[in-house]
Amino acid sequence: MVLRLDRVTKVYNQFTVLQELSLDVRRGEFLTILGPSGSGKTTVLQLIAGIAQHTSGRLLFNGKDIGRLPASQRPFNTVFQDYALFPHMTVADNVGYGPRIKGMNRRDLLSLVEQALEHVELGGMGKRYPAQLSGGQRQRVALARALINKPSIVLLDEPLSALDAVLRRQMQVFLKAAQRSSGVTFVFVTHDQEEAVAMSDRICVMNGGRVEQLGTPAQIYHEPSNRFVSSFMGETNALSAIVWSIDNDRVVLRSALGDLIAYKRPYYAFVPGAEVLLNVRPESVQLDVSGGAPNTNRLVAKVVDRAFLGPNSKLTLAFPQAQNLHWDVRTLGNHELPAAAGKAGEVTAWFRPEDCALVPASGS
Amino acid sequence: MRPISWVLAGVTLVAFIAMYLPVLVVALLSFFWVRRGVVQWESFSFDAFAALAANADLTGVLTNSILIAAAASLLSVAVAAILALLVASRMPRAVVALVEFMVFLPFVLPPIVTGLSLLIAFREVGLARGLAAVTVGHVVVVLAVVYSTIINRLRALSPTLVAASADLGANGWQTFRFVVLPQMSSALVAAGVLAFALSLDETVVTLFLVGDSSTLPIRLYSLMRVGISAEVNALATLVIGFTTVVAIFAGRALLQHNPHEGNNA
Numbered sequence: 001m002v003l004r005l006d007r008v009t010k011v012y013n014q015f016t017v018l019q020e021l022s023l024d025v026r027r028g029e030f031l032t033i034l035g036p037s038g039s040g041k042t043t044v045l046q047l048i049a050g051i052a053q054h055t056s057g058r059l060l061f062n063g064k065d066i067g068r069l070p071a072s073q074r075p076f077n078t079v080f081q082d083y084a085l086f087p088h089m090t091v092a093d094n095v096g097y098g099p100r101i102k103g104m105n106r107r108d109l110l111s112l113v114e115q116a117l118e119h120v121e122l123g124g125m126g127k128r129y130p131a132q133l134s135g136g137q138r139q140r141v142a143l144a145r146a147l148i149n150k151p152s153i154v155l156l157d158e159p160l161s162a163l164d165a166v167l168r169r170q171m172q173v174f175l176k177a178a179q180r181s182s183g184v185t186f187v188f189v190t191h192d193q194e195e196a197v198a199m200s201d202r203i204c205v206m207n208g209g210r211v212e213q214l215g216t217p218a219q220i221y222h223e224p225s226n227r228f229v230s231s232f233m234g235e236t237n238a239l240s241a242i243v244w245s246i247d248n249d250r251v252v253l254r255s256a257l258g259d260l261i262a263y264k265r266p267y268y269a270f271v272p273g274a275e276v277l278l279n280v281r282p283e284s285v286q287l288d289v290s291g292g293a294p295n296t297n298r299l300v301a302k303v304v305d306r307a308f309l310g311p312n313s314k315l316t317l318a319f320p321q322a323q324n325l326h327w328d329v330r331t332l333g334n335h336e337l338p339a340a341a342g343k344a345g346e347v348t349a350w351f352r353p354e355d356c357a358l359v360p361a362s363g364s
Numbered sequence: 365m366r367p368i369s370w371v372l373a374g375v376t377l378v379a380f381i382a383m384y385l386p387v388l389v390v391a392l393l394s395f396f397w398v399r400r401g402v403v404q405w406e407s408f409s410f411d412a413f414a415a416l417a418a419n420a421d422l423t424g425v426l427t428n429s430i431l432i433a434a435a436a437s438l439l440s441v442a443v444a445a446i447l448a449l450l451v452a453s454r455m456p457r458a459v460v461a462l463v464e465f466m467v468f469l470p471f472v473l474p475p476i477v478t479g480l481s482l483l484i485a486f487r488e489v490g491l492a493r494g495l496a497a498v499t500v501g502h503v504v505v506v507l508a509v510v511y512s513t514i515i516n517r518l519r520a521l522s523p524t525l526v527a528a529s530a531d532l533g534a535n536g537w538q539t540f541r542f543v544v545l546p547q548m549s550s551a552l553v554a555a556g557v558l559a560f561a562l563s564l565d566e567t568v569v570t571l572f573l574v575g576d577s578s579t580l581p582i583r584l585y586s587l588m589r590v591g592i593s594a595e596v597n598a599l600a601t602l603v604i605g606f607t608t609v610v611a612i613f614a615g616r617a618l619l620q621h622n623p624h625e626g627n628n629a
C-alpha cells in the first residue's frame with residue numbers, strides 16, 4: 001500500500017461531494033476509479049494531487065499524513081482531462097517543466113527530455129508547439145510531462161475521453177504498456193466500464209461520492225455487490241426473487257419465473273426470506289437448441305425481437321408468466337436465430353447456477 | 365451587385381472620405397504649399413518639419429505629452445495588472461464588485477466631473493497642479509480600458525494551467541513567472557499602447573490639472589486662436605503617422621496574442 005484515503009470527506013459550499021470515502025492504492029498497480037459523471041472522481045484525484053483540500057479525514061502516503069502538503073510538494077503528477085499543456089511552450093519545454101523548476105541544469109535536462117519523448121514515441125517532436133500536435137500526441141506529451149518527474153503515483157483524469165474510438169483503443173494499449181514498463185502506480189479515472197475492465201488491475205466503482213465496490217475487473221463484473229454496480233457494469237438481465245433456502249453451495253430462489261438455483265458465493269449474507277435481485281449477463285443466457293439442456297433454471301420464453309450486431313446477435317425474450325419482463329440473450333454470429341426459435345417463436349432458455357449473481361433488492 | 369450593395373458601398377466610401385480626407389489634407393499641407401485650393405506640387409520641402417524642430421515651444425509640449433503618456437501607460441498597466449491578478453485569484457464577490465466599480469467609474473463619468481474631482485482631491489492631498497498631477501489623472505482615466513483588456517485575458521486563461529504548474533512542483537511565483545505572465549504579456553503590451561494613445565490626446569481632464577505647464581492638445585487648442593502655422597501641420601502629420609503605427613502594433617498584439625495557441629480547451 002502506498003496511499004490511503006481514510007474516511008475522506010469533501011464539502012463544497014455545504015454540498016457534500018465525497019462522503020467518508022476510504023480507499024487504498026497499492027504500489028505499482030493500475031487502479032481505475034470508475035463512475036458516472038458527477039460521482040466525484042475528479043475530486044478524488046484533486047484531493048490526492050493537492051489541487052483541492054479535503055474537509056475531513058486523512059490522506060496517508062507511506063503512513064505519513066500528507067493532507068496539508070501543497071500540490072508542489074507531493075510526489076504525484078497529474079495528466080489532466082484537457083491535457084493542460086502550456087500553449088506558449090514547446091513540447092520539450094512542457095515536458096522539461098518539472099525538472100527545470102527543480103533546478104536541473106540545461107544539459108542534463110536536454111537529454112532527459114529527449115529520453116522522455118522517445119519513451120512516448122515522440123522523439124524529435126520537441127520543437128513543436130502543443131497546437132501543432134494531434135489529440136493523441138498531446139496526450140502523450142502530457143504523460144511524458146508527468147512521468148519525467150518519476151512520481152510515486154500518476155493521476156490520470158479521463159485522459160482518453162476526448163479521443164475517437166480507434167485512437168482510444170491504441171492509447172489504452174499504450175497507457176497500459178507505459179504503466180507496466182515504468183512500474184509507476186497509475187490511478188486512472190474513467191466513466192467507461194469497458195475501458196476500466198480492459199485496463200485495470202483493480203477497479204473502484206464510485207457513485208454519489210461513495211465507493212460502491214473495489215475489486216478486480218472480474219470480481220466487479222461477475223460478483224457485483226449491489227444493484228448499482230451490476231447495472232453500471234454493462235448489460236444485465238435482472239429478476240426480483242426471494243431467497244427460499246440456502247444449502248452449502250446453492251441458493252434456492254422463488255421468482256415469477258418459477259424456482260431458480262443460484263450458486264452460493266462466499267460473500268453472500270442473505271437469510272431465507274430476503275428479497276434479492278438475480279442478475280444474469282446476456283452472454284450467460286443459453287438457448288436450448290438441441291433439447292439437451294439441464295433441468296435447472298429452464299425458462300420458456302418468446303422471442304420478441306432480434307438484432308444482428310456483427311460478431312453476435314441479440315435476441316430479446318419475453319415471458320408468459322411475467323409481463324413487462326424482458327431479457328436479452330447474446331448468441332454467437334447469426335446462425336442460431338432460425339434454429340432456436342420453435343413454433344410461434346417459442347424457445348427454451350437456461351443459465352448455469354454459477355453464471356448468475358445475487359444482489360440485495362434494496363439499496364442503491 | 366444588387367442595388368442595396370451599391371448603396372452600402374457608396375455610404376462606406378463617403379464615410380471613409382469624410383474620415384480620412386482631412387487627415388490627408390493635413391499631411392499634404394505639411395509638405396506642399398497650397399494656393400487658392402490648388403496644391404503646388406513643385407513646392408515640396410521638409411521646411412515645415414525643420415521649422416517644427418526649431419520651435420522650442422512646440423517640441424517642449426510634445427516632449428511633455430510623450431513623457432506623460434509613457435509614464436501613465438506604464439503606471440496604469442502596473443496598477444491594472446495587480447488589480448486584475450487580485451480579482452482573478454478567488455476574491456470574495458463583493459470585493460471584486462467594489463474594485464471593478466472604482467476602476468470603471470471614471471470611464472463613465474463626464475471628463476469634466478472627473479477633472480474637477482481630481483483637482484479638488486489633489487489640492488487636499490497637496491499634489492500641485494503640473495505634469496505629475498496630469499500623469500496621475502491620466503492613469504485614473506485610462507485605467508478602465510487597461511484593466512478590462514488585462515482581466516479579459518486572465519479570465520480566458522485556463523485554471524488547469526495554473527493547477528498543472530503547481531502539480532509539476534512550481535511555487536506561486538514560478539507559476540506566475542512561467543505560465544501566467546507569458547500568457548498575459550501580449551495583453552499587457554496592447555493595454556499599454558492603448559493607454560499611451562488615450563493619454564496622448566486627453567484634453568479635458570488635463571485642462572484642470574496641467575497648471576502653468578502645457579501638453580500638446582492644450583497647446584494646439586490655444587494656437588487655434590492665432591491660426592495654424594506650417595509647423596503645426598508638420599506636427600500633426602508626425603502624430604498621425606506615429607499613432608497609425610502604434611495602432612497597427614496594438615491591434616496585432618491583441619488579435620494574434622499567441623501564434624502557438626491552439627484548441628487547448
Ligand SMILES: Nc1ncnc2c1ncn2[C@@H]1O[C@H](COP(=O)(O)OP(=O)(O)O)[C@@H](O)[C@H]1O
Pocket residue numbers: 012013017035036037038039040041042043044
Ligand atoms: N469547485 C467546485 N465547487 C463546487 N462544486 C464542485 C466543485 N468541483 C466539483 N463539484 C461538484 O462535485 C460533484 C463531483 O464532481 P467531480 O468530482 O468533478 O465528478 P466527476 O469527475 O466524477 O464527474 C459534482 O456535483 C460537481 O458539481
Ligand SMILES: [Mg+2]
Pocket residue numbers: 041042043158
Ligand atoms: Mg471529472
